[in-house]
Amino acid sequence: MSLYAPNPFFVDWIRQQYLDRITEFVTSKDESNHMHISLHVGNAQMEAATPSQPATAPTTAPATNGYANPFQSVSSTSRQSAPSSSFPQNNLNAKFTFGNFVEGKSNQLARAAAEQVAENPGISYNPLLIYGGVGLGKTHLMHSVGNLILQDKPDSKIVYLHSERFMANMVKALQSNSMDAFKNYYRSVDALLIDDIQFFANKGRTQEEFFHTFNNLIEKNKQVIITCDRYPKEIEGLEERLKSRFGWGLTVAIEPPDLETRVAILMSKANHSNIELPHEVAFFIAKRIRSNVRELEGALKRVIANAQFTGRAITLDFVKDALKDLIAAQDKLISIDNIQKTVATYYKIKVSDLLSKRRSRSITRPRQMAMTLAKKLTNHSLPEIGDAFGGRDHTTVLHACRKIEELKSESVDIEEDYSNLLRTLST
Numbered sequence: 001m002s003l004y005a006p007n008p009f010f011v012d013w014i015r016q017q018y019l020d021r022i023t024e025f026v027t028s029k030d031e032s033n034h035m036h037i038s039l040h041v042g043n044a045q046m047e048a049a050t051p052s053q054p055a056t057a058p059t060t061a062p063a064t065n066g067y068a069n070p071f072q073s074v075s076s077t078s079r080q081s082a083p084s085s086s087f088p089q090n091n092l093n094a095k096f097t098f099g100n101f102v103e104g105k106s107n108q109l110a111r112a113a114a115e116q117v118a119e120n121p122g123i124s125y126n127p128l129l130i131y132g133g134v135g136l137g138k139t140h141l142m143h144s145v146g147n148l149i150l151q152d153k154p155d156s157k158i159v160y161l162h163s164e165r166f167m168a169n170m171v172k173a174l175q176s177n178s179m180d181a182f183k184n185y186y187r188s189v190d191a192l193l194i195d196d197i198q199f200f201a202n203k204g205r206t207q208e209e210f211f212h213t214f215n216n217l218i219e220k221n222k223q224v225i226i227t228c229d230r231y232p233k234e235i236e237g238l239e240e241r242l243k244s245r246f247g248w249g250l251t252v253a254i255e256p257p258d259l260e261t262r263v264a265i266l267m268s269k270a271n272h273s274n275i276e277l278p279h280e281v282a283f284f285i286a287k288r289i290r291s292n293v294r295e296l297e298g299a300l301k302r303v304i305a306n307a308q309f310t311g312r313a314i315t316l317d318f319v320k321d322a323l324k325d326l327i328a329a330q331d332k333l334i335s336i337d338n339i340q341k342t343v344a345t346y347y348k349i350k351v352s353d354l355l356s357k358r359r360s361r362s363i364t365r366p367r368q369m370a371m372t373l374a375k376k377l378t379n380h381s382l383p384e385i386g387d388a389f390g391g392r393d394h395t396t397v398l399h400a401c402r403k404i405e406e407l408k409s410e411s412v413d414i415e416e417d418y419s420n421l422l423r424t425l426s427t
């Protein structure tokens with residue numbers, strides 16, 4: 001049996017995603033006969049009449065209510081009247097919702113903005129840009145928006161994709177002369193959710209294409225949501241015109257969660273897995289695993305798996321043992337040493353300057369910043385931190401922490417330095 005699709009994308013896509021299922025389905029109708037199905041570019045009637053004519057839309061193409069993705073990276077509703085109910089596949093992860101996103105100081109703004117966008121897509125903030133280090137919930141929030149829009153308006157065409165996928169699809173389209181289909185597809189959506197935009201850096205052609213898609217969607221009041229692992233203006237190799245357009249809507253940061261939020265996330269995840277997690281255990285894990293939520297989740301999964309495997313109760317001692325290598329790795333990662341090196345590199349000074357007695361502003365500020373970060377990110381006491389900074393007194397460390405706190409609220413530069421360093425050290 002021959003099936004026809006309008007272009008090589010469809011052929012590839014159907015071969016990879018559906019051919020087995022189609023074969024199985026057709027064979028199940030006539031079990032005596034294993035049907036061989038071949039896929040071609042073209043159209044059945046045309047093929048029969050004049051095989052050499054250019055392909056047009058096939059009569060046998062899947063019914064897709066107009067937005068099947070020939071580029072294999074779609075997200076949209078699954079409400080299809082197509083041969084297969086999962087046509088096209090839905091890239092929105094239904095598990096990522098606002099309901100299971102734990103709110104804390106570090107993500108409050110991003111979450112509120114995302115909720116606003118989900119309630120008024122294309123109207124409130126367009127584009128919405130969420131940035132922050134890895135594993136902090138950007139993708140989760142993005143999917144939550146998509147899922148909520150779909151819940152309210154199931155017919156909406158939502159496309160979620162990673163920016164590398166956008167690029168790969170564009171390259172495929174270029175290779176097979178299908179740029180029109182590519183453009184039409186991405187410009188026909190109600191919301192485009194595009195993850196990790198930093199991957200566009202130095203990809204001129206992709207940026208060009210995205211630029212036009214972006215403009216087209218924004219002009220039509222279609223929602224665009226973008227995530228990025230850093231403040232977009234910091235991305236080298238990203239065109240200025242894109243950077244400036246990203247700022248048209250709202251740009252919000254997600255910071256690493258504070259201790260209380262980490263505990264709340266653990267409790268919530270454990271609760272969803274029907275696991276009773278003693279509070280002191282959640283507190284212990286949250287205190288030791290600080291880098292990001294993905295790591296936190298990983299640690300909890302490991303604890304749960306170990307407990308189920310060994311049949312032991314989740315006590316503090318059990319968890320200390322189950323996570324000992326992870327904790328050792330974390331401790332190594334955020335050592336005072338590491339903080340000093342990172343801060344020195346950031347401010348382009350030497351580590352020895354941080355430890356020295358020099359008191360010029362260009363050294364004092366970075367030193368205070370490094371002390372503050374050491375207090376925040378390690379378990380060391382004030383005297384231990386003072387010691388590590390050339391044998392200073394604990395009151396100096398305390399003063400440094402207060403000073404930076406004060407400066408952060410007065411100076412955007414200091415606030416930005418602090419956030420940048422925190423992000424670098426926490427990821």
Ligand SMILES: Nc1ncnc2c1ncn2[C@@H]1O[C@H](COP(=O)(O)OP(=O)(O)OP(=O)(O)O)[C@@H](O)[C@H]1O
Pocket residue numbers: 096100101102103107132133134135136137138139140141196229265293294297
């Ligand atoms: N506030 C939160 N509440 C509940 N779960 C969270 C929260 N933040 C992150 N997570 C979970 O942590 C994991 C990582 O989150 P996510 O993939 O959204 O991170 P990300 O910021 O997009 O990272 P990356 O930059 O690596 O793509 C996911 O399983 C997500 O559900």
